[in-house]
Amino acid sequence: MIEVIDGERCTSCDICVNVCPTNVFDKTDGIPVIARQGDCQTCFLCELYCPEDALYVSPFADQAQPIDVVALKQTDSMGSYRRAVGWTDETSERRGVDRSYLLFGH
């Protein structure tokens, strides 16, 4: 489930509020809030769409997990999905590297 909106990175663009398919976030005057965490379906799409790598979705789908944000930011986890699918300027060549066609037939 979504666990983190990092206040240092978040620019209050509200993209996460708009794109979340299950309407987990609410807009505020500043940084959006995780208003309905239990509705998170752990699809990672808010994280993928966040241009600032300010979000972190924990892979635990059924229960909340306490996260140490300071420690988390020492790792490269935040934004890792976005980089992996080529949705950053530095990694855009990855958009066309799908090798699924080599895996079919199993």
Add this chain to the structure above:
Amino acid sequence: MPNPTHRAERVSAPEGSVAFEADVLVIGGGPAGTWAAVSAAERGARVVLADKGFCGTSGATAAAGTGVWYIDPDPALRAAAMANREKMGGYLQDRRWMARVLDSTYQHSNRLADWGYPYPVDGRGKSQRNSLQGPEYMRLMRKRTKQAGVTILDHSPALELLVDDDGAVAGASGVRRQKQDRWTVRAKAVVIATGGCAFLSKTLGSNVLTGDGYLMAAEVGAEFTSMEFSNPYAISPAFGSVTKTLFYSWASFTYDDGSVVPGAASKGGRSAIALALLEGPVYARLDKADDDVRHHMRVSQPNFFLPFDRTGIDPFKDRFPVTLRLEGTVRGTGGLRIVDDSCATSVPGLYAAGDAATRELICGGFTGGGSHNAAWAMSSGAWAGQGAADYGTQVGPTARRTLSSAGAVAFRSRQRRAFAPAALARAVQAEVFPYELNYFREASRLQGALGRLDAAWRDVSEADAADRSEIVRAREAAAMLATARWMYRSALARQESRGMHRRDDFPDLDSRQRHYVTTGGLDEIWTSARPHAAASYAEAAE
């Protein structure tokens, strides 16, 4: 050549609501809905698309990646593609529909390339078009939908259909949940593209898929078919949501003590995993993947690795606990019955596409998960959009017609007891998640579940209207309940094992039951047998 765009007209509406006049309303913004919207707009229709979540991220495809049943137009390849799953599907497919879906999927996939979808190129320089990355594909489809002049309403769950005095469908209404108001679209035809129902099981990206379109369609009298083929379960890490069963082709499955689960496999051995899970935890390790396969997996489906990388598990070396999450009619093959080549339903003015519509025509009774469903979404979406647009040109303007709202459950004031959506959703899950009820079916267990589900339906039918803040949840829970009842009535009616439907009390395929099971109704659920197309053709030829 660019099409002239015709925009839906925004009309004045009571305070606290927004209203549109359109030719075609598409409900649902996944692959089927966006293809329907684009195709209707290309026919000159004014189109509104209402998505429960955000068109571009909501639905089973957006969060995942999907194979596509894309086959080059070589007669031998096409014939083989049609033949190779007929047995698995219980011989319920229809070759004529398979052929037209293959043609249409080929065309639509090639359009995606023209629109800039970054298909990979293989070592020989050939563009490979049998797979799509969900986020990339759906972001492109949103863009094309907007460029086609379609009005998109995001975060706008539809709640009920509108019908005219003759019972023809002529629009829908719902809520804009981020604006705290309501929407109404008067339209000449409506396309239901709301996906299937996965019962809030958290199978990847599917929690928006709660059977809402089925409920709305049933309230205007639409029929369903193949709803017994509704019991696929997907493998995921026990703690996570990422269901990519294909990758478990390289897994070995073990019990707690490390011994191998006999017969367990991602394909053709998932029931062994289900049986083992009834006894205790089951573990997987992707130790059959060589270095090349590991690399292809990682670059192809990065989200498969998120649950592992973020918990410090190396899925190729470490054992991790797995579970099976119900995919219901999202990867089952049932849905709204299609009555002609334009994807019309049995109700005038109502069309169906994607997982909301039956996939029996190309999948028979076995999951079309991945490739077939993706092909069906493109094809049926385009046909339904065109069909709805063409129907719209034949009916008069809706502005002067008297329309009424068709929604019943959760809207009626009965003042007997409060509507409790969350409790109802849990009660339905308790009847459809257990493997001993849904995976391994048997008459007395199905009847027990149906008894409880029917009682729950009587309960909600007598409950008071849902509170405004709970109306979406209430309709979702009611839709899940109705879906479970169509599934299990149909499962009782099919007294054999065919496709994914397996009956402990009828373990064999019965050649006399090569027919479809049609179902419908709300207070009373009915079923009937409908002949397979091959039988109909044979009859017509005599």
